Amino acid sequence: MADIVIPDPISGSPGELINRLFxxxxxxxxxxxxxxxxxxxxxxxxIPRPWDPDRYLQQVRRTAQTLxxxxxxxxxxVRSVRDSATRAFxxxxxxxxxxxxxALRAQLERVLADESAFAEYRAEVVxxxxxxxxxxxxxVKAQILKLLGSSFVEPxxxxxxxxxxxxxxxxxxxxxxxxxxxxxxxxxxxxxYMRRRSAD
Numbered sequence: 001m002a003d004i005v006i007p008d009p010i011s012g013s014p015g016e017l018i019n020r021l022f023x024x025x026x027x028x029x030x031x032x033x034x035x036x037x038x039x040x041x042x043x044x045x046x047i048p049r050p051w052d053p054d055r056y057l058q059q060v061r062r063t064a065q066t067l068x069x070x071x072x073x074x075x076x077x078v079r080s081v082r083d084s085a086t087r088a089f090x091x092x093x094x095x096x097x098x099x100x101x102x103a104l105r106a107q108l109e110r111v112l113a114d115e116s117a118f119a120e121y122r123a124e125v126v127x128x129x130x131x132x133x134x135x136x137x138x139x140v141k142a143q144i145l146k147l148l149g150s151s152f153v154e155p156x157x158x159x160x161x162x163x164x165x166x167x168x169x170x171x172x173x174x175x176x177x178x179x180x181x182x183x184x185x186x187x188x189x190x191x192x193y194m195r196r197r198s199a200d
Contacts, residue, residue, distance in 0.1 A: 007178055012190025017078040018064055020183075022057060024174035025085065029053045033167045039088035043081070075188050082179045089171040091164040098156045105153040108144050 007020060029036050030053045040047050040056065043063055048055040060081070067077045111121040118137070126132035126140050135143075147153065 010183055010186045010190060012187055012192075012194050014074065014191070017074050017179075017184065017187055018061070018068075020178040021064070021078050021081055022061065024082075024171075024178040025060065026053075026057065027174070028089075028167060028171060029056055031167075033089075034164070035085070035089040035167050035171070039085050042084050042088060074191075075184050078179065079184060082175060085171060086175065089168045091161075091168055094156045094161055094164075101153050101155065105148065108148055108153065112141060112144055112148075 007023070010016070025036070032051055032053075036056065037047055040059075043060065045056070045059045045063065064077050064081060067080075068074060111117045118141075122132075122137070122140060126135065132140075
């Protein structure tokens with residue numbers, strides 16, 4: 001991930017916390033951390049395909065901006081996204097992931113080996129879409145073979161575990177630097193002071 005730059009002191013200006021949020025998120029987004037996909041799901045975002053980190057960050061910014069336009073405070077929005085991201089960066093239960101992948105792998109292998117299992121799979125999964133109904137059995141089986149050769153069903157690798165823990169540590173470091181509770185509270189106090197001064 002990119003080096004984290006020491007932020008400027010808190011000023012209390014509008015948009016400052018939002019900018020800090022995006023500076024904190026950007027390294028993980030550009031590194032294609034799996035946690036940002038989990039965060040996107042929690043925020044109701046559509047994940048760009050192919051992956052486009054700038055489009056992803058624009059979606060997060062639009063989500064935050066929409067909340068601000070409803071009158072929600074900037075500090076509330078930033079806390080909410082920060083806490084959602086912290087949940088998303090929490091390392092996965094890899095034992096459960098491994099178990100789920102093994103079950104899916106076994107199911108797909110059974111579908112290929114048994115004609116009745118294939119017919120059931122085709123009826124319940126493939127033929128429910130118009131595109132699926134237009135596929136031949138050979139095309140469906142080719143797709144299953146492709147899936148069996150992908151990372152979606154392979155056993156969890158040691159580097160996946162290592163990366164998940166590293167991603168979480170990088171995010172926590174960014175939060176301490178940019179989005180600590182102390183920083184957000186200081187922003188609230190300074191923003192409130194600036195509002196009162198402008199009202200006088």
